[in-house]
Amino acid sequence: MSDYKRPPRAGVVSDDDFDRALRARHRDAAASLSPRVQAQLQQRLRALRMPAALPRQRHPAWGLALACSLALVVVVGIHRRATGDLPGTPVAATSNPDANELVATLDEAPDLYLWLASDDANNMLSE
Amino acid sequence: MKLIPCGFVLVVALAAGPAFATPPAPAPLPAWDQLSPAQRDLVIAPLRDRWNADPQVRARLFQHAQRWQQLTPEQRARMRHGMGKWEHMDPQQRETMRALFHKMRDLTPGQRTALREQWRKMTPEQRRAWVDGNRPPAD
Numbered sequence: 001m002s003d004y005k006r007p008p009r010a011g012v013v014s015d016d017d018f019d020r021a022l023r024a025r026h027r028d029a030a031a032s033l034s035p036r037v038q039a040q041l042q043q044r045l046r047a048l049r050m051p052a053a054l055p056r057q058r059h060p061a062w063g064l065a066l067a068c069s070l071a072l073v074v075v076v077g078i079h080r081r082a083t084g085d086l087p088g089t090p091v092a093a094t095s096n097p098d099a100n101e102l103v104a105t106l107d108e109a110p111d112l113y114l115w116l117a118s119d120d121a122n123n124m125l126s127e
Numbered sequence: 128m129k130l131i132p133c134g135f136v137l138v139v140a141l142a143a144g145p146a147f148a149t150p151p152a153p154a155p156l157p158a159w160d161q162l163s164p165a166q167r168d169l170v171i172a173p174l175r176d177r178w179n180a181d182p183q184v185r186a187r188l189f190q191h192a193q194r195w196q197q198l199t200p201e202q203r204a205r206m207r208h209g210m211g212k213w214e215h216m217d218p219q220q221r222e223t224m225r226a227l228f229h230k231m232r233d234l235t236p237g238q239r240t241a242l243r244e245q246w247r248k249m250t251p252e253q254r255r256a257w258v259d260g261n262r263p264p265a266d
Contacts, residue, residue, distance in 0.1 A: 102170075103177050104210060106191040107184075112228045114202060116209035120243070124227055125220065127247055 222258060229263035 013021075033041075115121050159167070168175075178185055198206065213221065227246075231239050249257065 100173070101210070103173050104214070105195065106174070106188045107177075108191070108213070108225075109228075110191055110194045110198060110206050111232070112225065113206040113209035113213060114198075115228050115231070116212050116224060117205040120231075120239075121209075121212075121224065121228075124243065124246055125224065 222262075223254070225263055226258045226261045230261050 030038075156162070156166075162170070174188075178188060195203070195206075213224075216224065231242065234242060246254065246257075
């Protein structure tokens with residue numbers, strides 16, 4: 001039933017023997033407890049571990065907050081880049097496409113533009 | 128304590144809010160005749176700059192404006208289509224198309240067909256030489 005053996009003399013027992021002896025006594029004691037007491041002990045043990053687990057539960061919440069914030073920053077960055085609304089982006093004062101088109105309309109012969117829209121010009125350009 | 132992360136996210140979301148706000152659509156502008164003199168000046172400013180910057184181009188701009196006025200609405204629409212192509216051409220392509228256009232304009236239908244055939248058979252080097260030898264005179 002138990003491998004515990006009383007040491008022959010005090011002071012001669014090695015650490016391993018002492019450790020083995022204590023574990024054997026614990027095993028004997030635990031085996032002699034009723035199932036009800038064992039259940040109560042496990043319940044109390046679980047209750048004792050709960051406070052230690054609580055601080056760990058806060059980390060996922062902060063991690064979620066950080067992840068959401070980063071996601072928002074990325075989305076805002078993409079949005080601003082897409083709309084050309086990045087801070088510090090210089091506004092091209094002279095690259096107004098409508099203004100360029102107005103000048104371009106009269107810069108070349110209207111008939112040149114008409115010809116460019118023809119199949120004839122298309123073929124010669126692509127060949 | 129659980130409220131702190133939620134609040135943090137809310138603050139960040141509110142700070143980012145203006146980036147998603149759609150700017151109000153500008154009021155539609157009226158027809159040219161209803162524009163104020165200041166608005167008209169603003170619109171034609173680029174053309175005025177071009178006109179004033181180089182006296183040599185004034186006759187050409189004027190001539191092109193006169194020709195534009197003769198075009199039908201359909202022709203003006205086709206012209207805009209051609210302008211779109213022009214905008215996407217590199218300088219060498221523009222030079223080539225300008226030379227071809229001016230040459231073709233002075234040819235008879237039969238001569239145009241012959242030039243098309245000739246062009247089709249040319250190597251890139253031969254085409255380059257042809258463009259060099261057929262530069263249109265300045266307007």
